[in-house]
Amino acid sequence: MGVAPEPPRPAHVALPPEHPDPTVLPEITLLDRADSAGDNPVAPSGLPLPPGTLLAGQYRLVRPLGYGGMGEVCLAHDTKVDDRAVAVKMLHAELATESYSLLEGERRELVELNHDGFIRVFNYGHHAGVGDFLVLQYVDGLNLEEVRARAHEHPEEFGGDRFLEFVLAYGVRILAALAHLHAPERGKVYGDLKPPNVMHDGSTTKLVDVGSVRRAGAPGLTTALYRAPSVGPHGESEPQDDLFSLGETLRTLCGLGATRHDLADLAALAPLDDATGGHRGLGLVSLARALRRATRTARAGRFATAREMDEQLRGVFRELRSLRTGAETFEPSPLFLQSAYALDGGLGAAPEVRHWATAPAAPHHPAPGPPEVAGRLPVPRPDPDDDHHGELSRLSDDDPEALLQHTGDWRDSPEVHLLRCRLRLRVALRSEDGDLTGAETALALAEDAIGPANGPHDWRLDWHRGLLALARSRVPEARGRFDRVYAAIPGEYAPKLALGYCAEQLGRLHEALTFYEAVRLRNPSLGSAAFGAVRARLALGGPDALTDAIAALDAVPQHSRHRTAARTAAVRIRVDHARDAEGLGAAVRALGRLFSAHGLTDEPSRVRMKTEVWGAAHRLLGDADGGGGAITGAQLRAVAAHADPLLEFPADVRALRTDLSRFYRVLAHQAARDAPTPDDGIPLAEILLDRAYAVRPFGFLHARFGKDFPWLGKKIRNRPPRSAWK
Template sequence: MRPAYVERPEENPDPTLLPEITLLGPAEPVGGAPVDLALPSGELLAGQYRPSRKLGYGGMGTVHLALDTKLDDRQVAIKVLHPEQEAGALARERRALVDLSHDDIIRVFNYGHHPGVGDFLVLQYVDGLTLEEVRARAQVNPSEFGGSRFHEFVLAYGVRILSALGYLHAHRPPKVYGDLKPGNVMHDGTSTKIIDVGSVRAAGLPGLTTEGFRAPTVGPNGESTRQDDLFSLGETLRRLCGLGTSADDLGELSDLAALDADAPTVPAVGETTTSAPSGLGLVSLARVLRRATRGKRAERFADAREMEQQLRGVFRELRSLRTGMETFEPSPLFLPSPYALDGALGSAPPLAHWAEPSPPSPYTPPTPVQVAQRLPVPRPGPDDAHHDRLSRLADAAPEALLQHTADWRASTEVHLLRCRLRLRSPGHGPDAAEGELEAAERLIGPERAPYDWRLDWHRGLLALARGQVTDARGHFDGVYESIPGEYAPKLALGHCAEHLGRWQEALTFHEAVRLRNPSLGSAAFGAARARLALGGERALEDAVAALDAVPQHSRHRTAARTAAVRIGVEHARTAGPGDDVPGRLREVLERLALLFHAHGLTDDQARTRVIAEVWEAVQNALTRGALDPEGLARLAADADPRLAFPADGATLRQDLSRLCRALAHQAARSADPEDAAVAETLLDRAYEVRPLAFRHHRDSPWLGKRVADWLRTAASAPSHRPPPASHGPAPP
C-alpha cells in the first residue's frame, strides 16, 4: 500500500462526506514501465508542456506528469494516446471532452499533437488513491475507516459518482462513461474524481469497457446506455463493500430470510453498535446494489437520480442502525402519514374499556384494514398530467375527494388515488378499489407495469384490506426490493410481521424506521409493541424509551406520551410479586402531570378517562396488597399538586366513584348505541367503589332519603277524611 494518512470526519448525516486521505509520498509509476516520451533534450511538448516523470498507463495511452510553462508551471497530466486511438471516436470528441465541467470528473484542459509523439490530452493533475487502493487499504486496516462506517463511505462514493454520471447522461445528445471501475475513480483529499475520461462517448457508440464491470446488455463493441453505466457503478460498489464474489451473491444476501438466519440483534435505544453491517442494514445494502446490477435494463434503476435517492436512503439507515442517531431527510417518494397507527394505545381508554369484566390489554396492534388506510401515501409522479392538482389535495373525507375528482381526465395517479380513497370509504371496499388499480395498470402498459413499484404497493394495501396479511407481506417485499432506501415499505412490513407473530422481524423493521426518523410515531408504537411482545428484562424500559424519543415537534408526541402512561398503568396492574409497583405508580403520576401540562392532552373527556384508568390501577394495587396506605400517602406527597391525587383510601374511592359517574355521563351522551350499556355498567361501578355508607347501590337509597321521600309523598297526597258533621241547618 502507498503510505497515506486517513482522517475520518466527525459523525455527520451528510451522505456525500468522505474521509480526508493525504498521501505521504509522491505517486509512483503503476502498471509496468511505459516508454519515455521521445523528446529531444529541452524540447517542450507542443511548445508548452515540460514532461517530468511517468505516472502510468492504461487502455487509452500513457500518462506523464508535466509542467504547463505558460501557466506558472502548473502541474498537469499528459495522456499520450495509443496510435490506434487517434482515428477513433475519441479523436472526434476531444472538443467535447474539454467542455466537460463537473467537480467529480477530472478536467480536460487541452488537447494537441506533437510530431513523433502523437495525439495527447492535457488533464487536471490529481494525486490520491484509486478506489481499488482504498478497497485494499480498508480490507487490511478497516479501523482506519471506522469499521462498519466504511460501508457508509462506499455509499458516499456512489452518490458522488452518480452526480457525475447524471451530468454526462443529461447531455444532449446523452453521453455515457462506459468503463467505470474502481481503478478509474480516485479519492483526492476529501473528494472524488473520475480520472480516465478516454472512455466517455455518446450513448450507443462503441468504446472501452472492462470485463467484470461490463453489463451483460452492453453491445459487442462496447455500445452502452446510461443504465449500463449504473450496472458498472453497482458492481464497483459491491467490490468495495466485499459483498460476495459476484453480483449473483447479492440475491441470497438480500432475501428477507436472512433476517431469521442471522438472528439480527437490534441495538437497545441509545446504544451504539460497531459491528459490520448485519440484519436489515445488510439486506438493504445488498438490495440497492442488486437492483443496479440486474441482468435486464428494465429491472435496473431508471436513471442516476433514482439510484442516488436510494443510495442516500440506505446510507441513512446504515448510519442510524450503527449509531442509534437520527438521520432524517424527507422521502422523495412518500408523503408522511398523519396517522400514528397506534392501535389505540396512544389514546385515552375507550368507554368500552369499562364494560369488560377485566380491562383488556392495550397492546393490540392496529387491524390490517386500519394499516391499509393509514400507511404513508406515495407522492404523485412528476410526469402525471394532474401532478400539481394532486399535490395540493388535502387529506379530506374520501367521499368528498371521490366526488371532487370524478370529472378529472383519467391518469395513472388519479386511479391510484381513487384506489386508496375507495379503501377508506365505508360505502366502497376492496373490490371497487381493485377496479381502480387495474385501470392504473392498463395506463402504465404491459411493458412497464411489471417494474412499477406503485402497483405492488397498492396490491399490498388491497391484500391488507381483505385480511390477507401473508399476501400483503409479499407485495410490500417487492416494493422493498425496488426502493430499498425508503422507509415506507419497511413500516408496512413491520405491521405485517406483527400480525403474523414474527415479533423479532417486526422489531427489526420498526426500529430501523424509528431510529432514522423518531418523528414517525407509527414506527415508535410498532417498536414498543414488539419489545413488549418479545419480553425480557428491559422490555418495558425500552418500549417506553422508544415512545419518549418521539420529539416534542412531532404531531404524534401527545399520543406517544399517552401510550407511555398507559404502558406504566398496565405494568402496575399486571405486576408480579417482585415488581416495584409503588415506584412504577410514582413514574406514572409524573408522566401523567407532564401529559396534562406539557405534552398536549387538553381534551377534558380524554383526561377524565386517563385519570380513571390510573386511579383504578392504584386502587387495584391497594386491594391486592402491592401498595399499602403509607405508600399511598407518599405517592400523594410526591405527586404534582395539580393532579389532586388522593392521600388515603377513602378519598381515592370517592374520587373513583365521581370519575365513574362522569364517564357514565360521557357514555349517555355518546352517539354510539353500544355506549348506553356502558353507562349502566359505569353507574353500577360508581356505587360499588364508593366508601361504605347507608347505601351501597344506586337502586337502594339511604334511609334518610327514603323517610324524606315518604313524608313528601304523604304531604302531597289528596285527603280521604269524611266531611265534618253538620250541627244545624245549612245556610240559605
C-alpha cells in the same frame, strides 16, 4: 510466476466527525505524491520522449503516472500557468495513427465537460513523435481499488462498519457526475466505470479516465469484470449500463459476495425472523437490495436513471447510519407523503368508556386490523412526469367520495387511476359491504396506462396491490407485494413500515421489530413505527421489554404530530405494568407531564386517563387502608408528594376512593350519552355507577344517586345498584 502486487502507498486517513450528510468522506492524504520527488528522474523504459521535453512548447514532462485504457499518462508541469502540475495523456503506439479520429470529435466536448465529479480536461494538443494528447487536471490519491484493500487491512481507519456508509458516499458522488453526463442535452456515457478509474484525493473524488466517455450507444472501452450484460459487442453502452458498472464497483468495494449473483442471498428476509437473524442488520439487507437492482441483467430491471439510484442510496445511507449510531438521520421521502395516522390500535388515546365494562385483564395492546391499515399507510407522491402532477400535489386528504367527484372529469393518467384506486378503497372500507371492485378496476386501468413494458417494473402497482390485499385481510399476499416494493426502492421507509406490520400480523415478531426499529430510529417522528416497535417488544417480552417500549415512545419528539398519542400510550403502558410504588410513581409523574407539557387538553380524555391511574393505585393498595396490597398508605403518600401539584393526586386512601368514585360517575354520564349498550344488555352507565358505589368510602351520610344524577332518568334513578342485589 505471477507478478507480485505493488506495496500499498503510504497515506494518512482522517475520519470526519459524525454527520448526516451522505456525501461526507474521510480525508485521504498521500505521504509520497508523484509530483513531490523533483523534476529530473531517470527516464523510464518505454517513454517516447525523455523527461524535460516541452510538449507543444508548454508542458514539460516529468515522469510516468500510469496507464489508462487508451494510453500512457505522464506528469508534466504547465510552464504557462505557474508551473502547475498536470497530467498528460498520450495514446498507445498502436492507436497513434487513429489519434485524430479518436480525439478530434470528443476533445472539445471533454474540455467543456465541467463537473466536479470528473477530472478536468484543460487542453489538448499535438506533438511530433507523440501525436495528439490531452492535458488533464492532476490529482494524486488512492483509487477505489486501493481504498478497498486498505479498508480490508485496516478497517479501523474507516470507522469499522462506518465504511459501508462511505461506500454509499462514493456512490452518491459518482452518480452526481453520471447524471451530469447522462443529461439529455449531453447524451453521453462513461462506459468504463471501475474502482481504478475513481480517485480519492484529499476530500475530493474524481472519475479520472475520461478517455472512455462517448455518446450513448457508441462503441468504446469497457472492462469485463464491470461490464453490464446488455453492453454491445464493441462496448455500445447506454446510461443504465453505467449504473450497472457502478453497482458492481460498490459491491466489490464493500465485499458483498464474490459475484453479483450472491446479492440475492444477502438480500433475503428469512434470517430476520429469529432472535439472532438481525445480526446483519436491516441496513445491510437494504444495501444488498440496492446493489442487486443496479446489477440486474436486463436494463428494464435496473434503476431507470442516476437520480433514481441516488435517491435510494441516500435512503440506505440514512438507514445504515441510524442503525449504527441510534441517532436520527431524517430527510423527507422523495417518493412518499408522511401519513397523518399513527397506526396505534387505540393505544395512543385515552381508553374508551367501555374499557371499564369488564374486570381488569392482562395487558393486551393489539395492532389495528389489516383493513384499517390499508387506508392509513403512507401515500405515494404523484409522479412529477404525470400530466396531473400539479393538481394531484395540491389535493388535501379530504372525504374520499368528495375527492372522487372532484376528479371525475380529469383526463385519465396512471396517477389519476392510482388516486381513484385509493379513494375507492377508502370508500369501500367505510361501507357495510366493503366492495373493492371499483378499486380493483381503477388499479387495472392504471396498469394498462403504464403499459406492459414498464408495468412489471413499476413499484406503484405492487404497492396498491398490497393495499388491496390488506383490505381483504390477506396478509401473506400483502407481505409478498410489499416485499417487491422494498426490492425496487430499498432506501424508502414506507415499504418497511408495511412489512413490519405484515410480520407482526403473521407472528414474525423479530422480523416486525427489525423493520419497525429501522424506520423509528431513522425518523422518530413516525408514530406508526414507534407503536409497532412497542407492540413487538412487549409481545416478545424479556427483562428490558417495558423499558425499551417506554423509551421508544418517549423518543417521539415534541414537534411530531404523534407526540401526544405516544405520551398517552406511555402512561397507559406504565399503568398496565405497575406492580409496586415505583411503577405507580412513574405512571403518575408521566400523567402530570402529559397534562402539562405533552398536549392532552381534552377534558373527557383527561378524566379517563385519571381513572386509569387512580384505578391502578386502588388496585395496588388492595384491601382498605392499604392492608395486604402491593403498596402501603405511606408509599401512596410518597407517590403523591412527588406528583405534579396540578394533578391533585390523592395522598391517602379515603381521598383516592372519593376521587375514583367521582370519576366513575363522570364516566357514567359519558356512557349515558355516548356509549352503546353492552352485549349482555346491561347499560354501561349502570355498570359504572356500581363501580362508583363499590369504591366510594364509607360515611355516615350518603347523597342519593337520583339527586346527584337527574340526567340518568327515572328508571336508573329508582333502581338500586346491582352490587346491593341479593
